[in-house]
Amino acid sequence: MPTNRLLEKEKVATYASVLLEAAQEAGGQDAVLEIRDQAEQILRIMRTNMDLQSALTDSTYTPEQRATIARGVFASCNSVLTEVLAVMAERGDIELLTRVWNAYCEQLQEKLNVNVVDVTTVVELDDHLREVIKKKAEADLGTNVVLRERVDTSLLGGILMSVGGKRIDASVVSQLENARIVLKQTMDGGEC
């Protein structure tokens, strides 16, 4: 008899594959990537918005009411994602969304041979830089790469790349932070 953990794992994999296949069917790779980005944003919002999270998991609402709430809140998202979220809310599985998103990214890599690399810089990338970064990421990961660009001036300079839990931090702010640590440690050990 399968345990709850195995059941949940199967459930997560099913949600992720349904989402991926429906997205691919609806709009190809662009839709797949769009849904990935939108799901990531939804996760970020749900982490900070407890009211939304409790509304979607509240057992005092009927399943239909939870599905209606999900459809209303995520109406502006891709219709495939909206429907899947509504089903998850209806069945009380919205807490699995993080795992579903991770499984979705894994299946995206396995089935489409694509990795989405989040790139954060201080200035907008030009085509040359995109090409350089893409080539490096493809060489490292051995798959096709799609860049998701973000501008964050708090980096001060340099670049921050992450994919599937892996991360390359070549930002100036982290280098300065390292320098600060090294400087303090060196000074602590030295004579005045």
Add this chain to the structure above:
Amino acid sequence: MKAGAKRFAARLGALLAVAGSATFMFPAFAFASEESGGIDAILPKMDEFIPMLIAFIVLWIILAKFGWPVFNGMLEKRETNIRENLEKAEAARIESERVLQEYRKQLDEAKAQSAQIVAEAKKTGEAVKADMTEKAQAEAAAIIEKARAAIEAEKKAAISELQGSVADISISVASRVIGSDLSDEEHRKIVERYVNEAGSFNAD
């Protein structure tokens, strides 16, 4: 005393015996006064002499029988008493000398003991004094060492804080300089250089 009394009794007995014997051996001398003057004047008359002699003998016998033993007993008792007293006096003297010796001995011991006690007290006092001095010195040294360590720690903390502040200020200044002074193109060049120099996603 007893021997002297016996000797005296024996001599007195002998004298009386000689007198009696002479009277009985030479009765002419006893009756001489009746026959002639001269010497007769000093010789006893027999009619007086015999009764006197008898009375004397009777008296002597009575005295020898009853008086002399009492007298001798008194003498012996007195002799015994004096001898006992002398013995007691001698014993008391010996005892007093023994006691005196004992007291002297005890006094000497007490003196020696008191001297020893004083010496020990002095020694103990010296030891206590030395111990207290040593402890005081150790405590003083510990306090000085503690104070020195505290000062050193404070000094290190102050230096560390100062150096940390210097590091923070330096980094802050560097951040501002980098953030404000670099153009977009310079930022892109830095990104390219970092991408080429950065490690791999596959690196641990």
